[in-house]
Amino acid sequence: MSTEPSTPPQVTSADVARAAGVSRATVSFVLNDTPGARVSEATRTRVLAVAKELGYVPHAAARSLRAGRSDLVVVPVSVSAIGRLFSEWVDEVETALGRRGYTVVLHGDRTSDPVAAAQVWAQLRPAAVITVNDSRMTAEAAKVLERAGVRAVVAGAAAPVEGVFTFVGDQSEIGAAAVGHLVERGRSRIGVVMPAERGLSAFAQPRLVGAQRAADEHGVTITPLPMRYTDDAASALALLCRELELDGVFGYNDEYAALLSAAFGDHGVAVPQDIAVVGADDLVLGQVVRPRLTSIRFHLPSADLLAEAVDRLVHDGTAPDLPRVWFEVVARQSS
Amino acid sequence: MSTEPSTPPQVTSADVARAAGVSRATVSFVLNDTPGARVSEATRTRVLAVAKELGYVPHAAARSLRAGRSDLVVVPVSVSAIGRLFSEWVDEVETALGRRGYTVVLHGDRTSDPVAAAQVWAQLRPAAVITVNDSRMTAEAAKVLERAGVRAVVAGAAAPVEGVFTFVGDQSEIGAAAVGHLVERGRSRIGVVMPAERGLSAFAQPRLVGAQRAADEHGVTITPLPMRYTDDAASALALLCRELELDGVFGYNDEYAALLSAAFGDHGVAVPQDIAVVGADDLVLGQVVRPRLTSIRFHLPSADLLAEAVDRLVHDGTAPDLPRVWFEVVARQSS
DNA sequence: TTGAAAGCGCTAACAA
DNA sequence: TTGTTAGCGCTTTCAA
Numbered sequence: 178m179s180t181e182p183s184t185p186p187q188v189t190s191a192d193v194a195r196a197a198g199v200s201r202a203t204v205s206f207v208l209n210d211t212p213g214a215r216v217s218e219a220t221r222t223r224v225l226a227v228a229k230e231l232g233y234v235p236h237a238a239a240r241s242l243r244a245g246r247s248d249l250v251v252v253p254v255s256v257s258a259i260g261r262l263f264s265e266w267v268d269e270v271e272t273a274l275g276r277r278g279y280t281v282v283l284h285g286d287r288t289s290d291p292v293a294a295a296q297v298w299a300q301l302r303p304a305a306v307i308t309v310n311d312s313r314m315t316a317e318a319a320k321v322l323e324r325a326g327v328r329a330v331v332a333g334a335a336a337p338v339e340g341v342f343t344f345v346g347d348q349s350e351i352g353a354a355a356v357g358h359l360v361e362r363g364r365s366r367i368g369v370v371m372p373a374e375r376g377l378s379a380f381a382q383p384r385l386v387g388a389q390r391a392a393d394e395h396g397v398t399i400t401p402l403p404m405r406y407t408d409d410a411a412s413a414l415a416l417l418c419r420e421l422e423l424d425g426v427f428g429y430n431d432e433y434a435a436l437l438s439a440a441f442g443d444h445g446v447a448v449p450q451d452i453a454v455v456g457a458d459d460l461v462l463g464q465v466v467r468p469r470l471t472s473i474r475f476h477l478p479s480a481d482l483l484a485e486a487v488d489r490l491v492h493d494g495t496a497p498d499l500p501r502v503w504f505e506v507v508a509r510q511s512s
Numbered sequence: 513m514s515t516e517p518s519t520p521p522q523v524t525s526a527d528v529a530r531a532a533g534v535s536r537a538t539v540s541f542v543l544n545d546t547p548g549a550r551v552s553e554a555t556r557t558r559v560l561a562v563a564k565e566l567g568y569v570p571h572a573a574a575r576s577l578r579a580g581r582s583d584l585v586v587v588p589v590s591v592s593a594i595g596r597l598f599s600e601w602v603d604e605v606e607t608a609l610g611r612r613g614y615t616v617v618l619h620g621d622r623t624s625d626p627v628a629a630a631q632v633w634a635q636l637r638p639a640a641v642i643t644v645n646d647s648r649m650t651a652e653a654a655k656v657l658e659r660a661g662v663r664a665v666v667a668g669a670a671a672p673v674e675g676v677f678t679f680v681g682d683q684s685e686i687g688a689a690a691v692g693h694l695v696e697r698g699r700s701r702i703g704v705v706m707p708a709e710r711g712l713s714a715f716a717q718p719r720l721v722g723a724q725r726a727a728d729e730h731g732v733t734i735t736p737l738p739m740r741y742t743d744d745a746a747s748a749l750a751l752l753c754r755e756l757e758l759d760g761v762f763g764y765n766d767e768y769a770a771l772l773s774a775a776f777g778d779h780g781v782a783v784p785q786d787i788a789v790v791g792a793d794d795l796v797l798g799q800v801v802r803p804r805l806t807s808i809r810f811h812l813p814s815a816d817l818l819a820e821a822v823d824r825l826v827h828d829g830t831a832p833d834l835p836r837v838w839f840e841v842v843a844r845q846s847s
Numbered sequence: 848t849t850g851a852a853a854g855c856g857c858t859a860a861c862a863a
Numbered sequence: 864t865t866g867t868t869a870g871c872g873c874t875t876t877c878a879a
Contacts, residue, residue, distance in 0.1 A: 182876090187659065187660065187856090188659060189662050189855095189857085190857065190858095191855055191856080191857095192681075198867045199865075199866085200865065200867075201856090201857080201858090201866090201867095202859080202865075202866065202867080202868095203864090203865060203866080205857070205858055205859080206858095206859095206865090209858080211858085211859085214864095215840070215865085216864070217864065217865090220865085221864085230575040232655075232656060232659050234634040234656065234659075234660050235635055235637055235857080236577075236635070236637055236855090236856050236857070237573075237636055237637070238572075238573035238576060238577050238582075238636075238637060238855095238856085238857090239573075239577050239618045239855075239857045239858090240856080240857055240858075241573060241857090241858035241871090242571075242573050242574055242577060242855095242856080242857070242858095242860045242871050242872065242873090243856075243857045243859085243870075243871050244857080244858060244859090244871085245858090245871065247573075248850090251617075254591075255603060256589075256591050256594075256599045256602055256603055256618060257596065257599040257600045257602070257603040258603075259591075261592065264592040267591055267593045268590060268591055268592040268593075268620065272622065273621070275620070275622075277877080280619075280632075280635075281619075281620060282586075282617035282618065282619050283591060283617065283618035283619075283620075284616075284617050284618075285606040285607070285610070285616060285618075287607065287610075294568050297615075299569040300569055300570055300571070300572040300574075300615075301572055302571055302572070302573060303616075307739075311543075320567075321567060321569065322740040324522065324523060324567050324569075325569050326522050358723060402875055406621075406796055407796065408796065408800075409801040417578045419618065432797075432800075435797075436796065436799075436800045439799075439800045439801070439802060440851080442802065461741055461742065461743065461767075461771065461798065462767075462770075462800075464771075464774075465742040465743075465767075465770045465771045465774045465797075465801060466774070466801060467774060467777065476658070505848070506538065511544050522872090524872055524873085525872070525873065525874095526872080528874095534849075534850085535849065535850045535851075536850090536851095536872090536873080536874090537849070537850060537851080537852095537874080537875075537876095538848085538849060538850080540873070540874055540875080541849090541874095542876095544874080546874085546875085549848095550848055550849090551848070551849080552848065552849095555848080555849085570872090570873080571871090571872050571873070573871095573872085573873095573874080574855090574871070574872035574873045574874090575873055575874075576855090576873090577856065577857090577872080577873075577874095578855050578872075578873045578875085579853075579855085579874060579875090580855065580874095581871080777871095781864095787849050800876045
């Protein structure tokens with residue numbers, strides 16, 4: 178004998194129809210406010226009342242299976258791996274799409290292979306998929322999604338991807354901007370922090386590439402500095418920087434930069450005199466620490482603009498380009 | 513004429529069956545590794561090959577509609593409103609449930625009414641819903657979910673909720689612990705920061721309640737201090753604290769506490785001599801700032817334990833209790 | 848070892 | 864103005 182607990186009886190639209198003494202079609206018309214459906218006011222109120230009384234909640238899967246369209250938007254993102262700046266933006270995107278009738282869900286993004294990841298998202302048959310990590314969306318992954326009926330395949334990426342509505346923002350420009358700024362401040366032996374934490378290399382790698390590019394241009398040297406996000410790791414790295422006689426460091430982002438900067442202070446290395454420190458993401462944290470942190474701020478397309486684009490893609494299959502992500506050095510005390 | 517773009521032809525299991533020269537049933541058997549299904553090795557490999565060649569991806573909604581069960585787990589959480597500690601835990605829970613075959617999605621939690629929110633989650637007909645914010649899950653909301661066939665209704669809350677598998681953790685204990693600690697340090701005029709940011713009051717309110725409770729016990733005074741998470745707001749609040757002659761402040765969490773602590777420094781108010789500061793969540797940030805921040809650390813049930821409980825609830829309808837969330841004062845330099 | 852067929856909850860023609 | 868009905872893509876029983 179099976180020990181499976183019996184599923185409690187679920188309320189379906191048929192139950193509502195029966196209780197209200199109408200057909201299921203009528204229930205559907207009322208509940209969806211189907212345009213061009215002529216239902217008498219009396220019937221409408223009765224159906225609504227019965228649905229409420231029975232605690233009826235529509236079955237999204239059944240609905241979209243039949244209707245052939247879905248209001249689901251999948252945003253693959255690892256919640257702990259994005260900074261405050263990104264997470265606030267994601268929140269706003271969620272709100273903006275919600276206003277347009279979409280159901281946004283975030284889906285942890287830890288499959289390393291883009292195609293395998295796309296297959297997982299495709300199973301949900303969403304109307305749209307929006308990736309924000311660079312190189313998560315490849316042309317091949319997009320094809321998988323398209324074949325699964327995903328109308329809007331949207332990605333933030335360093336360069337346009339075939340078959341993908343891309344909003345371009347090149348993370349390597351962050352590294353380049355940071356190094357450019359350090360050079361301006363007269364620094365020539367520059368370290369670049371590489372976070373050891375899972376999921377962050379997707380952001381860190383291009384930043385390093387950009388830093389290297391700028392360094393080559395200006396004839397200065399770059400030293401990659403692996404670091405975990407702990408007090409001890411920062412302390413050890415601070416000593417290493419002194420040993421290597423670095424005079425500037427790009428800290429990957431504000432969190433890592435602040436941690437490292439504090440460690441410099443503990444070891445009597447003066448910031449910015451002995452070594453200049455630059456972060457990125459322009460978090461409030463940068464203004465919490467002393468010296469206040471120089472940072473690279475970036476400007477993403479507005480959430481509303483993005484939501485509008487998604488909506489257009491879903492309905493018309495096309496949308497006007499989104500503005501390019503741009504970066505700006507916010508100079509403070511640490512450099 | 514409609515301008516709706518035609519949906520591209522989707523690959524279904526019927527296509528795979530046709531191309532492989534077998535029935536849809538056989539395809540289903542192969543793809544699901546149905547126990548007790550006897551499919552010849554030759555057929556199996558052929559079906560697998562064809563599925564791969566056609567880029568077939570199963571339709572999760574259709575599957576769960578027919579099967580009557582879902583592998584979806586909905587975790588309602590506003591991604592920007594949770595601290596690093598919580599988001600890492602959520603990440604781990606996601607991984608642990610993923611290992612057990614569940615598909616976890618995070619769903620932004622901005623509907624204020626618990627029942628209305630539950631109705632939205634119920635539409636997805638998930639196997640489980642896990643809330644982490646106190647008082648997001650009421651008995652009534654749980655009933656909505658149960659009626660929708662949700663097998664595991666799990667919530668972190670200050671007290672057990674009827675019909676809900678609750679793991680108990682009372683946020684008010686954080687406020688109480690902070691105030692208790694400040695009293696120990698000889699403080700009697702205590703401020704409690706109340707973050708003005710959207711979505712945070714769910715956490716802040718109980719912390720204030722606990723602070724008040726402890727204050728009453730010890731015969732000290734509490735002053736609620738509304739504050740936005742900006743440099744300017746912190747600066748203004750620091751001045752206000754001096755004016756009110758407060759000698760201790762509980763900063764809601766480490767982020768707010770650190771920001772305020774830095775503002776004290778700017779205005780020549782010595783921490784902890786003039787005013788002691790206590791944060792919460794024990795973020796790395798607390799060790800980034802100087803003086804290092806005293807904090808309240810909390811210990812959530814392990815992600816794996818929670819995942820196991822969810823799995824048991826889904827299958828057996830019951831699971832052993834989870835350990836209570838507990839809190840601990842981590843004394844550092846700021847108090 | 849495989850195929851035929853019923854039906855999960857819902858929408859949308861089409862009929863009445 | 865409302866009801867009947869045919870599926871959407873899939874799983875699973877039963878029969879072959």
